[in-house]
Structure formats: structure tokens, C-alpha cells
Amino acid sequence: MSPPRRTATAAGPVESLRKVLELERKKGYRDDAAVGGLDRFLRAMQERDGLPDGSPVAQAVRELPQGGYRALDAPERRRWLQEALRAAGGGVTPAAGQPARRPPPAPRTRPTLDSPVTVLKGVKEGLAVRYEKLGVRTVRDLLYLFPRRHNDYAKLRRISELTAGEEETVRARVWNAEERQLGRRKGTEATVGDDSGTMRVVWFNNPFVARQLRTNAEVVLSGRVRAYRGRLTLENPEYELWDPKEELTHTGRLVPVYPQTEHLSSRSIRRVTRQALDDFADALPDPLPPELRERLRLMDVQQAVRQAHYPDSQEQLAASRRRLAIDEMLPLQISVLLRRRLWQQPGAAGALALPDAQRDAFLAALPFALTGAQQKSLDQILSDLARDVPMSRLLQGDVGSGKTVVAACGLVAAA
Numbered sequence: 001m002s003p004p005r006r007t008a009t010a011a012g013p014v015e016s017l018r019k020v021l022e023l024e025r026k027k028g029y030r031d032d033a034a035v036g037g038l039d040r041f042l043r044a045m046q047e048r049d050g051l052p053d054g055s056p057v058a059q060a061v062r063e064l065p066q067g068g069y070r071a072l073d074a075p076e077r078r079r080w081l082q083e084a085l086r087a088a089g090g091g092v093t094p095a096a097g098q099p100a101r102r103p104p105p106a107p108r109t110r111p112t113l114d115s116p117v118t119v120l121k122g123v124k125e126g127l128a129v130r131y132e133k134l135g136v137r138t139v140r141d142l143l144y145l146f147p148r149r150h151n152d153y154a155k156l157r158r159i160s161e162l163t164a165g166e167e168e169t170v171r172a173r174v175w176n177a178e179e180r181q182l183g184r185r186k187g188t189e190a191t192v193g194d195d196s197g198t199m200r201v202v203w204f205n206n207p208f209v210a211r212q213l214r215t216n217a218e219v220v221l222s223g224r225v226r227a228y229r230g231r232l233t234l235e236n237p238e239y240e241l242w243d244p245k246e247e248l249t250h251t252g253r254l255v256p257v258y259p260q261t262e263h264l265s266s267r268s269i270r271r272v273t274r275q276a277l278d279d280f281a282d283a284l285p286d287p288l289p290p291e292l293r294e295r296l297r298l299m300d301v302q303q304a305v306r307q308a309h310y311p312d313s314q315e316q317l318a319a320s321r322r323r324l325a326i327d328e329m330l331p332l333q334i335s336v337l338l339r340r341r342l343w344q345q346p347g348a349a350g351a352l353a354l355p356d357a358q359r360d361a362f363l364a365a366l367p368f369a370l371t372g373a374q375q376k377s378l379d380q381i382l383s384d385l386a387r388d389v390p391m392s393r394l395l396q397g398d399v400g401s402g403k404t405v406v407a408a409c410g411l412v413a414a415a
Contacts, residue, residue, distance in 0.1 A: 031069060161196070354413035373397075395407060
């Protein structure tokens with residue numbers, strides 16, 4: 001009786017493929033997990049190792065279109081990659097007549113700062129593509145997408161106190177809100193009031209606002225006040241339903257204004273950024289130790305990022321900018337100092353000592369005597385040149401202050 005035939009498992013190439021696919025998923029489906037792209041990796045793997053014809057992995061590879069993985073858009077890449085990963089979880093061809101066993105579902109991992117922005121509520125693949133145009137691929141990128149400026153909507157006023165032409169914020173009750181034809185397109189027109197009066201509010205090209213403003217609801221409105229036919233009017237203001245238990249996001253505070261791209265408004269970015277701050281800001285690592293922060297009177301990086309987006313005051317905004325500026329400049333300054341330290345090692349340069357006789361002869365040949373400042377600068381330069389360490393010195397002064405003659409004497413030492 002002949003021994004049973006063994007089926008090829010191709011565990012090596014399948015495991016290698018699985019690791020590359022996992023890396024591609026973590027990188028946000030940008031086709032840079034393998035050198036030359038995923039298509040090149042798949043071709044090289046097939047030529048080198050091959051895959052069993054009946055394996056789920058081979059079937060997933062065959063399902064790629066003619067243009068390969070590179071030809072897929074972001075949602076299509078995500079769907080294909082999920083199927084391929086599911087197939088690569090087993091990688092063994094089942095025996096004839098036996099159903100293919102699905103690999104156990106991978107344990108759900110907790111989202112991190114480096115997770116794609118799609119882990120945030122309301123950010124689907126299509127919206128993630130728009131965020132990518134702003135350089136935002138991960139949650140960390142979003143936290144560091146700082147506002148271009150802030151609108152100061154912090155001071156609440158009564159309707160009777162509003163001034164036409166000014167940026168104002170008012171809290172009022174909705175009397176009515178309905179969809180109306182405003183010009184060529186539909187919009188929303190509402191009447192709101194408080195105990196001091198009423199005013200008209202319009203949103204051009206936004207008829208959906210009428211469905212969000214229910215009669216008798218309290219709303220906070222922030223925007224520029226205009227006079228329309230003798231009546232105060234807010235046009236396209238930021239709006240937010242008033243909830244005393246919730247912190248305001250779009251109104252009634254210093255409101256961030258973000259860089260925008262097509263079909264991605266600053267209001268939408270505010271909502272998603274607020275969610276990212278609530279869920280992930282505490283996970284930001286702080287590169288500065290506590291004792292250094294205390295000595296320099298700096299806030300921690302978590303607080304700085306929060307205040308950069310939603311500052312409690314102008315003073316807090318300035319403090320956060322100072323802290324984040326230090327974070328940006330510190331690596332550059334450290335790298336410069338390290339390069340200088342490596343560069344200025346003893347023996348890294350030849351000593352260029354100028355004998356006193358030659359120095360005196362050069363100075364005697366000049367039609368004038370050096371000033372005290374010129375002499376002091378020259379002494380420092382010649383002292384540096386006499387060492388076996390490269391000189392790093394800047395000679396500065398006004399026009400006519402004698403920089404050239406000091407530099408010329410240094411050239412004599414070099415010559």
C-alpha cells in the first residue's frame with residue numbers, strides 16, 4: 001500500500017505575504033509596504049515561491065484587476081486587502097471534499113494615534129481621501145492639523161445689544177425655521193428671539209438646517225450681523241444647539257478655523273477633531289521631561305494640543321503656541337548641536353598659528369591702527385585658528401567697521 005500523498009502548504013510564502021499585507025493595512029493602503037509596490041512583490045513571490053492553485057490566497061491574487069492593486073482606489077484596496085488577509089490567515093489547501101475552514105477572526109485591536117482617521121466616527125473611506133489632501137492620514141496627523149486662526153465668538157450678547165457689521169454671538173430661542181427659496185437655490189430662514197427682541201437668520205444653500213432647528217429649541221449663533229430692510233440679520237452663521245451639559249464647539253468661544261479642501265468644511269473638521277482630542281489626546285507622548293517643563297514654565301504637550309485647537313482664552317492659545325514651537329525647534333537645535341560636537345573634535349583640523357613677527361609686520365603695513373574692537377575680534381580669530389579644532393565664529397559689524405582687515409589677517413594665518 002503506497003504512503004499517502006502530502007499536500008503542499010506553502011506556509012513560508014503565505015506568512016511572508018501576510019506580513020506585507022498587514023503592513024500595507026497599517027500604512028493606510030498607500031501601496032508603499034513593499035519596495036516597488038505590492039504588485040511587484042506579488043509577481044516576485046509567484047516567480048520565486050509560487051502558491052498552491054487551490055489555495056484561498058492564490059484565488060485572492062487572481063481576483064485583482066488587470067491593472068493590479070495600484071489601479072484600485074482606496075475603498076477597493078481596503079476591501080481586497082481584507083479578503084486577502086482573511087485568506088492568508090490559513091494558507092493551507094483543504095483536502096478534496098472537505099470544506100475550506102475559515103481562520104478564526106483576528107482579535108480587535110484598540111485604535112492608536114497611528115490608526116487611520118477612519119477609526120473616528122463619521123469618517124468613511126470617501127471622506128478619508130479628502131482629509132488626505134490636507135496631509136491627514138492618521139489620528140496623529142489630525143491632532144497636529146492646527147487651525148489657521150480662531151474666530152472670537154466668546155462673548156454672548158442679547159439681541160438688543162447686537163451691532164450691524166460686527167462679529168457677534170447670541171443665544172436665543174427658535175420661533176420658527178423653514179426651508180425657503182433664497183435667490184436661485186433653496187436655503188433656511190429662521191426667526192429667533194430672546195427677552196430683548198427678535199432677529200432674522202438665513203442660511204443660503206443649506207435647506208437641511210431647517211430640519212435641525214426645532215421650534216422652541218435654544219440655539220447659539222455666531223457670525224457677522226447685517227442690517228436687512230431695517231432689521232438685524234445673521235447670514236450663514238455658525239450654529240449650535242444649546243446644551244448646558246455640553247461644551248460648545250462651533251460657537252460661544254474661540255472657534256478654530258481650519259484649512260479646507262473641496263467637500264470638507266471647517267465645521268466638519270471641527271467635529272472630527274473634537275472627537276480625536278477627546279479620545280486620543282491623552283495618548284500623545286511628551287518629549288520634554290517634567291522638570292524641564294516646570295523650569296521653562298511650559299504646559300504639557302497634551303494640554304498644548306488641546307488649547308491649540310480649542311483655547312480657553314487668548315493667553316492659553318499663546319502659551320500652547322510657545323510650547324508647540326519649542327517642540328518643533330528642539331529636534332533641529334539638538335541635531336545642529338550634535339553635528340557641531342562631532343565636527344569640532346580635537347584633531348579634526350590643522351592648527352594655523354600665525355607667528356608674532358608676521359602678524360606685527362602685517363599690522364605695521366596698514367595705513368591705520370586697529371581699533372580696540374577690531375583688535376579684540378582679531379585676537380579671538382587667531383586664537384581659534386591656532387587650535388586643532390575647526391573654527392565656528394561669525395564676524396559681524398556695520399559697513400566700514402573694519403571686518404575686511406580683520407578677515408584679511410586671518411587669511412594671512414591660513415596662507
